[in-house]
Amino acid sequence: MLEQKDRSARVRMNAILLGLIALAVYGGFIFLSWYRGQ
Amino acid sequence: MSTDTLAHDDHHDHGPEKGLKRWLFTTNHKDIGTLYLLFSLLMFFVGGAMAMVIRAELYQPGLQFVDPAFFNQMTTMHALIMIFGAVMPAFVGLANWMLPMMVGAPDMALPRMNNWSFWILPFAFAILLSTLFMPGGAPAGGWTMYPPLVLQLGDAFPFLIFSVHMMGASSIMGAINIIVTIMNMRAPGMSLLKMPLFPWTWLITAYLLIAVMPVLAGAVTMLLTDQFFGTSFFSAAGGGDPVMFQHIFWFFGHPEVYIMILPAFGIVSEVIPTFARKKLFGYEAMVYATASIAFLSFIVWAHHMFTVGMPLSGQLFFMISTMLIAVPTGVKVFNWVATMWRGAMTFETPMLFALAFLFLFTIGGFSGLMLAIVPADFQYHDSYFVVAHFHYVLVPGAVFAIMCAVYYWLPKWTGHMYNETLGKWHFWLSAVFVNVTFFPQHFLGLAGMPRRIPDYSTQFADFNWVSSVGAFCFGISQLLFAYIVISCIRGGAKATDRVWEGSHGLEWTLPSPAPYHSFEEAPEVH
Numbered sequence: 032m033l034e035q036k037d038r039s040a041r042v043r044m045n046a047i048l049l050g051l052i053a054l055a056v057y058g059g060f061i062f063l064s065w066y067r068g069q
Numbered sequence: 070m071s072t073d074t075l076a077h078d079d080h081h082d083h084g085p086e087k088g089l090k091r092w093l094f095t096t097n098h099k100d101i102g103t104l105y106l107l108f109s110l111l112m113f114f115v116g117g118a119m120a121m122v123i124r125a126e127l128y129q130p131g132l133q134f135v136d137p138a139f140f141n142q143m144t145t146m147h148a149l150i151m152i153f154g155a156v157m158p159a160f161v162g163l164a165n166w167m168l169p170m171m172v173g174a175p176d177m178a179l180p181r182m183n184n185w186s187f188w189i190l191p192f193a194f195a196i197l198l199s200t201l202f203m204p205g206g207a208p209a210g211g212w213t214m215y216p217p218l219v220l221q222l223g224d225a226f227p228f229l230i231f232s233v234h235m236m237g238a239s240s241i242m243g244a245i246n247i248i249v250t251i252m253n254m255r256a257p258g259m260s261l262l263k264m265p266l267f268p269w270t271w272l273i274t275a276y277l278l279i280a281v282m283p284v285l286a287g288a289v290t291m292l293l294t295d296q297f298f299g300t301s302f303f304s305a306a307g308g309g310d311p312v313m314f315q316h317i318f319w320f321f322g323h324p325e326v327y328i329m330i331l332p333a334f335g336i337v338s339e340v341i342p343t344f345a346r347k348k349l350f351g352y353e354a355m356v357y358a359t360a361s362i363a364f365l366s367f368i369v370w371a372h373h374m375f376t377v378g379m380p381l382s383g384q385l386f387f388m389i390s391t392m393l394i395a396v397p398t399g400v401k402v403f404n405w406v407a408t409m410w411r412g413a414m415t416f417e418t419p420m421l422f423a424l425a426f427l428f429l430f431t432i433g434g435f436s437g438l439m440l441a442i443v444p445a446d447f448q449y450h451d452s453y454f455v456v457a458h459f460h461y462v463l464v465p466g467a468v469f470a471i472m473c474a475v476y477y478w479l480p481k482w483t484g485h486m487y488n489e490t491l492g493k494w495h496f497w498l499s500a501v502f503v504n505v506t507f508f509p510q511h512f513l514g515l516a517g518m519p520r521r522i523p524d525y526s527t528q529f530a531d532f533n534w535v536s537s538v539g540a541f542c543f544g545i546s547q548l549l550f551a552y553i554v555i556s557c558i559r560g561g562a563k564a565t566d567r568v569w570e571g572s573h574g575l576e577w578t579l580p581s582p583a584p585y586h587s588f589e590e591a592p593e594v595h
Contacts, residue, residue, distance in 0.1 A: 040254050042178045049245045056395055057283035057290075060317060064291060064302050068309060 084585050091188070096180035098587060101480075101494070104187050105162025110551065112154030112194065112470075117439030117544055120146040124506075124540040127533050130298065140523035141209035142201065147219075148212035149438035151415060152329070153236045156463065159471045160244045160332040161186075164271050167478060168247060168416050170576040170583060171265050173256025173592045175593045178249040186242040193235035200223040200225035211521065213318055214289065216303040216311050220296050236555030237286045238351045243441030244278035247271055257577065258594035262353065265574050269356050270335030273549065274364045277324045280367075285321040288314060312377055330430075331359055335450050337423045339574075340477050341405050344420035346571035352406040358397035358404075365394045375443050376450045384443045391441035399433055400426065418492035418571070422473035425465055425500045433461030451521075454514025460507045469499070472550065479554065480568045484582030491553050498546035505539030 085091045085100065095101060126134050134144070147412070165183065169176055177183050200207040200243045205223015214229070222229065251272045255264065291302040296583070301307025302316045334355075342349045349355065371379060371387040379387075405427055414420070436458040439448050449455060472495075480486050509532035514520075518529045525533065564581040575594070579587050 038253055042249050043484060045249045045252060046182075046245050049248060050241075053241050053245075053279050053283045054430060057287050060284050060287035064287070064313060064317065067313070068302070069406055 075202035079457055094184070096176070096184055097176045098169050098183065098282075099181050099583065099585065101177075101187050101300050102162045102164075102166030103482075105158045105165055105190075108187070109155050109157075109159035109162060109471075110189060110554075112150050112158070112458035113547070114551075115198070116147050116155055117148035117547065119143045120540060121544050123147065124537040126538040127525070129534065130525055130527050132524055135523070137523045138206060138209060138288065139519065142207040143519050145208045145210065145212055146197070149197065149208070150194070152212065152325070153233075154190075156329050156467050156471070157240065159192030160271075160274075160329070160467075161338070161504060162242075163267075163332070163471070163474050163478075164243075164247055165291070166482065167576060168250060168271060169254070170579060170587055171268050171574055172251060172254065172259060173575045173588050173594065174250060175256035175588050176587060177246050179246045180253055182242050183246055186239045186246065189235050189239040193232045193239065196228050196235070197232040200228050203228070207426050211317075213322070214292065215318070216292060216295065216314050219292060226296060227293065229418060230289045233289050234286055237282045237390060240278050240282050240299070244282075246313035247275040248279070251275075256588070256591045256594050262356070263594060266338035266349065266352070266355055267332070267335035270331045270338070270359050271416050273359050274328050274331045277328050277363055277366065279382065281321040281324040281328075283344040284317060285325075288317045288321065291317075306523060315374050317376060319373045320367075322372040322373065324363075326462070327362055329467045331363065333426065333430075333467050334359060335479070336470045336474040337405060337426055338401075340419050340423040340473055341408050341427075343477075343569050343571040343573070344417060345409045345414050346425070347408055347412040349404070350410075351400070354400055356405055358400040361397040362394060364487050365390060365397070369394065372446070374447045375396075388441055388443050395434070395438055402431060403437075408549065413571075415570075417476075418487075418489060418496055419473045421475035421493065421496045421500075422476065425496070426469045426473065429469070429500075429503070433458055433463075433466055436461065449514060451519055453510045453518045455522055456520045457507050457514060460510070464507065465500070465503050467549035469503075472499075475554065477569075478576075479557050480564035481579070481581050481583055483555050483558050483561075484564055484580075486564050486568075487553050487557040487561065491549060493547045495546060495553060499543060502543035502546060504537045506543050507539075509535045509539075580590070 085097065086094070092100065092104060095104075119459045122135060123140065126132070126140055165177065168174075197207075203224040205225060208219070208222055208225055208229045210218040210222065214233075219226070219229075251264070252269055255261075261269075291300065293303055294300040295302050295309070301309035303309050303311045305311060338349055338355055369387060369391045371383060375384060376386070416424075436454070440449055440455065440458060476487060476492055513529055513532045513536070516529065516532075518525055518533075566579065566581050567577045568581060569577075575588075575592060576583070578592065
């Protein structure tokens with residue numbers, strides 16, 4: 032098992048990455064909807 | 070780990086705070102799970118009260134109790150509240166309570182974000198419910214929020230958009246927490262393919278949530294800018310396309326259906342082996358079937374829109390891809406039945422709910438296959454057949470699975486056994502009246518009764534009468550559920566640690582009730 036400190040860093044990185052994916056999907060769909068109208 | 074941290078942890082054995090602060094500031098997964106479950110029970114009754122208004126109005130032809138505008142508000146709000154306020158938070162509550170205990174973790178990976186995920190919800194629903202008192206009333210254009218109809222809403226419109234954004238943010242944070250917990254905090258030795266099915270189905274559901282909740286958020290953001298900031302995403306007059314909203318909405322909406330049913334599959338996959346006293350048949354096949362269903366859920370969305378018009382190739386693609394979902398779902402149903410085959414079965418309340426789920430969800434699945442057939446859908450679309458279909462999937466499907474889970478794990482949560490006799494009464498009343506309510510709606514739909522109408526032709530009177538009587542009885546039966554849960558929290562026969570003779574898994578190795586902090590030292594899994 033990973034040490035506590037290593038694991039917290041990995042937990043934080045995973046959470047940030049997943050949050051960024053969600054933001055990218057949000058922005059991506061709005062962008063594509065806008066681009067389709069151009 | 071530094072010695073300082075160790076020394077601190079040695080003196081860390083405190084229980085919950087006292088009073089309101091415990092619930093406001095809690096970072097404990099069990100407390101937050103309890104909050105989610107109680108909130109969802111409350112919303113279940115609020116949404117249920119709206120269903121009662123709908124069924125009272127439809128009890129006989131003509132306009133009886135409410136005016137049509139209010140009726141439309143009730144159908145819209147009933148859906149929004151039941152989907153986002155009752156079913157989804159109930160599953161998140163179950164995940165909060167059970168996932169750390171099932172994977173051998175001390176808590177969720179991100180406890181403070183967990184608190185925030187929950188506490189957004191009461192505000193989101195306070196905002197949504199407050200629209201009932203605004204000029205123009207609550208949202209009334211259907212939960213699908215199709216433009217241009219939704220843009221004709223009164224003052225409620227921006228509040229609807231804001232509350233949907235809040236629900237989305239809550240769900241995304243909940244999903245991030247679940248994925249991070251499962252990927253990082255499993256007990257040593259618990260590889261992914263040794264993990265129980267409930268965490269597995271939730272892991273896949275959480276990925277679905279992260280992929281599609283932002284899509285809904287994007288769609289409603291664009292509605293907002295169309296209304297207030299001069300854009301024309303969905304306005305034909307400005308060069309936009311209202312049908313594009315429907316595509317975007319259902320790209321979210323169809324995976325959403327699986328968000329509400331995959332955790333139910335996980336629950337049933339826990340309960341059936343326990344009461345059949347056999348290992349789950351085809352564990353790996355169950356995992357792969359869940360993943361297949363999740364994948365397919367992204368490529369079937371336009372089956373909600375056959376009547377809108379699309380090329381023949383589009384119709385064929387979406388029809389066939391939809392029918393493909395029956396394959397992994399069939400694998401699951403087969404495996405549940407095979408698990409019971411030659412098992413030493415007993416029929417306690419959780420098992421009864423799991424069995425009812427198996428039969429009645431399958432009915433909803435079959436009517437879904439009927440709806441997937443394009444020419445047939447041209448007839449069924451927007452009829453009561455659709456209402457019957459999705460209520461079979463959501464009530465004896467998702468809601469029964471939630472109740473099954475509550476009865477199954479309640480002794481572990483409270484340390485008391487619930488009243489089995491009353492539990493069985495609750496099951497039989499629910500199982501009978503759910504069918505009395507929704508089965509006649511198939512006939513109404515096939516006979517041509519449209520959905521979302523407050524009045525109807527007289528030839529639909531008999532089946533509507535039956536459906537309304539069923540709905541009132543089903544509604545009253547649920548008060549029994551609340552009574553059973555509350556009395557179990559307050560007292561009852563002492564539950565053993567293992568609770569059920571056939572139970573397996575880490576959560577049953579803990580005492581009943583489960584201690585406030587569990588698995589502070591990770592268990593070994595072999």
